[in-house]
Amino acid sequence: MSKENLVKVSPHLETKALSILNVKNPLDSPDFDPTQYLNKLFPNEQSLGSIDGVLDKLRVKMKEMNQEAERLTDTQFIKGGQGGNKDLDKAKEAIQELFKKIQDIKSKAAQSESMVQEITHDVKSLDYAKRHLTHSVTVLKRLQMLVTAVDQLETMSKNKQYKESAQLLQAVIQLMQHFKSYKSVPQISQLSDRITALKKNLETCVLRELENGFNVEGGLIGQPWVLHDACLVASVLGETTKEKIIRRYVDLQLVNYRQIFRPLEEVSQLDNISRRYAFLKRILKTCDDEHVDIFPTAWAVSGRICEKFCDYTRSDLDLVMKNNLPDVKDLLKALQLTIEFEGQLTKRYEKHLGDNNEPIFNFDKKISVSFQPYLYIYINAEDVTISSMISSYIQSDLAAEAEDDGTMAVLPSSTDLFYFYRETLVQCSKFSTGKALFDLCQLFAKHLDSYCNQIILGGLARNEKKPVTVEHFRFASLALNTADYCFMTTSQLEEKLREKVDENYSDKVDLEGVKEGFMRAMSICIDAIVRCLEQAYDQQFVQMTRLSWGTMDTVGDQSDYVSQILDIIKRNVTVVGRIIANKRYYRTFNDRFAEVFISKYLIQIFKCKPISEIGAEQLLLDTHSIKTLLLDIPSMGSSDGPVTIPNSYSRIVNKGISKAEAILKTVMSPTEPAEGYVENYLLLIGDKHVGNFTRLLDLKGIKKQDQGPLLDMFQRRIPHHDNLTENSNLLPAESIASANASPAVLPSSITTSLSSIASTAASNFNTTNSPFRPNASSPTQSSPTGEGTRGRLNENFRKLVMTGMAFRKDLQERRDNQ
Numbered sequence: 001m002s003k004e005n006l007v008k009v010s011p012h013l014e015t016k017a018l019s020i021l022n023v024k025n026p027l028d029s030p031d032f033d034p035t036q037y038l039n040k041l042f043p044n045e046q047s048l049g050s051i052d053g054v055l056d057k058l059r060v061k062m063k064e065m066n067q068e069a070e071r072l073t074d075t076q077f078i079k080g081g082q083g084g085n086k087d088l089d090k091a092k093e094a095i096q097e098l099f100k101k102i103q104d105i106k107s108k109a110a111q112s113e114s115m116v117q118e119i120t121h122d123v124k125s126l127d128y129a130k131r132h133l134t135h136s137v138t139v140l141k142r143l144q145m146l147v148t149a150v151d152q153l154e155t156m157s158k159n160k161q162y163k164e165s166a167q168l169l170q171a172v173i174q175l176m177q178h179f180k181s182y183k184s185v186p187q188i189s190q191l192s193d194r195i196t197a198l199k200k201n202l203e204t205c206v207l208r209e210l211e212n213g214f215n216v217e218g219g220l221i222g223q224p225w226v227l228h229d230a231c232l233v234a235s236v237l238g239e240t241t242k243e244k245i246i247r248r249y250v251d252l253q254l255v256n257y258r259q260i261f262r263p264l265e266e267v268s269q270l271d272n273i274s275r276r277y278a279f280l281k282r283i284l285k286t287c288d289d290e291h292v293d294i295f296p297t298a299w300a301v302s303g304r305i306c307e308k309f310c311d312y313t314r315s316d317l318d319l320v321m322k323n324n325l326p327d328v329k330d331l332l333k334a335l336q337l338t339i340e341f342e343g344q345l346t347k348r349y350e351k352h353l354g355d356n357n358e359p360i361f362n363f364d365k366k367i368s369v370s371f372q373p374y375l376y377i378y379i380n381a382e383d384v385t386i387s388s389m390i391s392s393y394i395q396s397d398l399a400a401e402a403e404d405d406g407t408m409a410v411l412p413s414s415t416d417l418f419y420f421y422r423e424t425l426v427q428c429s430k431f432s433t434g435k436a437l438f439d440l441c442q443l444f445a446k447h448l449d450s451y452c453n454q455i456i457l458g459g460l461a462r463n464e465k466k467p468v469t470v471e472h473f474r475f476a477s478l479a480l481n482t483a484d485y486c487f488m489t490t491s492q493l494e495e496k497l498r499e500k501v502d503e504n505y506s507d508k509v510d511l512e513g514v515k516e517g518f519m520r521a522m523s524i525c526i527d528a529i530v531r532c533l534e535q536a537y538d539q540q541f542v543q544m545t546r547l548s549w550g551t552m553d554t555v556g557d558q559s560d561y562v563s564q565i566l567d568i569i570k571r572n573v574t575v576v577g578r579i580i581a582n583k584r585y586y587r588t589f590n591d592r593f594a595e596v597f598i599s600k601y602l603i604q605i606f607k608c609k610p611i612s613e614i615g616a617e618q619l620l621l622d623t624h625s626i627k628t629l630l631l632d633i634p635s636m637g638s639s640d641g642p643v644t645i646p647n648s649y650s651r652i653v654n655k656g657i658s659k660a661e662a663i664l665k666t667v668m669s670p671t672e673p674a675e676g677y678v679e680n681y682l683l684l685i686g687d688k689h690v691g692n693f694t695r696l697l698d699l700k701g702i703k704k705q706d707q708g709p710l711l712d713m714f715q716r717r718i719p720h721h722d723n724l725t726e727n728s729n730l731l732p733a734e735s736i737a738s739a740n741a742s743p744a745v746l747p748s749s750i751t752t753s754l755s756s757i758a759s760t761a762a763s764n765f766n767t768t769n770s771p772f773r774p775n776a777s778s779p780t781q782s783s784p785t786g787e788g789t790r791g792r793l794n795e796n797f798r799k800l801v802m803t804g805m806a807f808r809k810d811l812q813e814r815r816d817n818q
Contacts (some may be wrong), residue, residue: 162229218252375436477579480525577637598656610701616668635644
């Protein structure tokens with residue numbers, strides 16, 4: 001075995017082969033590694049000295065291998081010359097002998113096949129003959145049966161034996177199917193013509209029996225069993241004959257209906273529509289009682305009568321309404337009766353199924369479709385009805401408010417309007433889900449806008465003309481709840497309309513404009529509450545400006561005007577907080593009111609000039625009381641007690657009050673030394689606006705001619721202070737502008753977005769079945785940490801006042817010593 005072959009086998013076989021061949025020399029190993037072999041010969045540097053001996057051994061080994069190769073080559077050549085050709089000749093002779101044997105086997109197989117075919121030839125011929133003979137006998141028998149059946153059928157048809165004729169005709173038709181391919185045979189062609197003539201004759205007889213079986217008014221005068229047998233023949237003759245019989249029968253049954261209910265007759269008018277349906281019911285009763293045994297059940301002739309009746313009635317009603325427009329009462333009554341009648345017919349024939357397992361008859365809108373072009377009369381009537389309802393809501397809401405025991409959450413008119421909308425939607429969707437329903441949708445949108453403007457916003461406008469009372473706050477809060485309720489319910493109404501209206505109108509249903517109107521109304525309601533509060537305490541602010549702040553010599557408790565303002569705000573805001581159901585809107589009101597109140601309070605402070613140092617201390621105490629009130633407003637009206645003050649509201653209050661305190665503490669600072677006053681101003685106010693600095697000097701009562709040194713010091717000290725603003729806006733001009741702006745626009749400073757609030761409120765509303773949720777979002781109670789913070793604020797304020805008084809006393813003593 002060569003080294004190349006050893007490499008291809010598995011390691012196990014390789015080891016076996018090496019053991020058999022007795023391979024001892026590493027050079028003969030198939031996995032010979034030269035590096036390993038050299039390392040074995042020369043394990044270290046000292047062994048390199050024997051390299052000559054190793055070379056000698058290699059030369060001897062190479063010589064021995066060359067001699068062995070020459071020997072093997074000579075041996076192979078000798079063997080090939082002496083006996084190699086003999087072995088090759090023997091192999092060729094063996095192949096030739098094998099080829100001859102294969103040829104013999106193939107020849108014998110062909111002979112065997114030929115013998116088998118000769119043996120079975122006669123058997124195949126007999127088999128083919130038998131098969132043709134059997135087929136011929138079968139055809140002859142069928143032909144004999146067909147001829148006999150045709151003869152019998154001719155006799156029976158002449159004798160009007162329709163039942164037997166139906167059976168024989170069925171057999172004749174089935175037998176004739178086997179002779180379709182023999183139509184070229186004259187006898188078969190003649191027989192086919194006889195059968196065709198028989199069919200025509202039977203059809204004529206059957207139709208004649210039907211004509212003779214009923215009178216001109218559709219009454220039965222013949223024998224039911226004869227007509228029944230004739231119908232059996234008609235079923236076998238095919239659909240054409242069957243349809244002729246059914247149409248003739250239907251026309252006979254409805255002939256009186258066509259004569260009595262002519263479109264121009266009085267009995268045909270819309271108010272007599274119930275007589276039409278009663279007439280059909282009498283016809284159907286006759287069919288069920290007297291004609292039930294005549295026609296096969298599968299024909300459903302009564303259903304065909306109903307279909308034709310609906311076609312006649314639909315065209316008649318269209319002509320009647322076109323010539324004489326009905327009033328809405330007659331229109332709706334007739335339409336309601338028609339829809340109910342269509343439903344009865346559909347239910348009567350719902351079990352009559354066709355080949356696809358679907359009902360054969362569908363009477364939905366079969367007649368009522370004729371009313372569709374005239375439903376605008378109904379829509380116009382609803383328009384007038386809703387308009388009158390909205391007009392009456394002004395008085396009905398006032399009456400409901402007068403009887404309110406504190407449980408009213410929304411204006412009752414809103415729930416009444418949407419209840420009417422729901423009933424109208426259900427009614428109209430029964431009449432039509434197409435253009436009429438879409439027109440109703442537009443009508444709903446129109447009157448929702450009208451309700452928003454006349455009842456919600458109109459009520460606010462009417463209240464503004466009256467002196468402010470607690471009723472103003474009650475109505476404005478109820479109006480806010482109502483606008484929120486209408487917004488959410490309008491969203492639900494929009495979804496329901498899109499579900500019910502036809503697909504081609506679904507995308508056109510859009511109440512976004514209506515919802516935006518209610519969102520604007522919510523904003524206007526919040527502004528109205530704020531304006532009412534401003535008007536309520538306006539006299540107290542006037543009283544504030546009339547006090548002698550420049551000559552005040554003592555600091556006492558909070559001023560009377562503050563106590564009155566606190567009482568007014570607490571009394572009215574408590575009503576607002578109790579009534580507003582969605583506390584998110586209440587928080588929006590808090591933010592808005594805090595901004596407006598603080599802005600106006602700052603304006604009033606500047607109207608109180610001059611203010612002495614004692615007056616400034618008193619105003620600081622008043623400001624603290626006001627701040628305490630403002631921080632209590634989020635809890636007013638809450639049945640759960642104090643609530644956590646929102647961060648946005650705290651920022652508004654703290655920022656505004658801090659500005660007022662900074663102004664008052666600056667006013668409270670003595671102007672001598674001038675550098676100390678300027679430093680206090682820069683520390684407390686933190687701007688470099690000369691106008692603001694001058695304005696506070698005016699507020700202190702310092703005359704213009706005496707302000708020069710202070711202004712010079714102010715200009716010199718500004719470069720020594722970093723982070724000073726250009727203008728701290730001591731007078732809140734932006735707040736004044738927003739307070740006097742149109743009430744339809746909510747200022748951007750309100751931290752809560754009305755859009756997001758309304759969207760969230762709508763999603764929350766959809767999760768409940770209640771039409772309105774008074775506790776839409778219950779605020780959490782105040783934590784002990786909040787109370788502690790309030791306590792720390794009060795303590796810091798007391799420290800601030802005491803520090804100011806000590807500073808003033810120290811300054812007075814310094815003046816006395818001078």
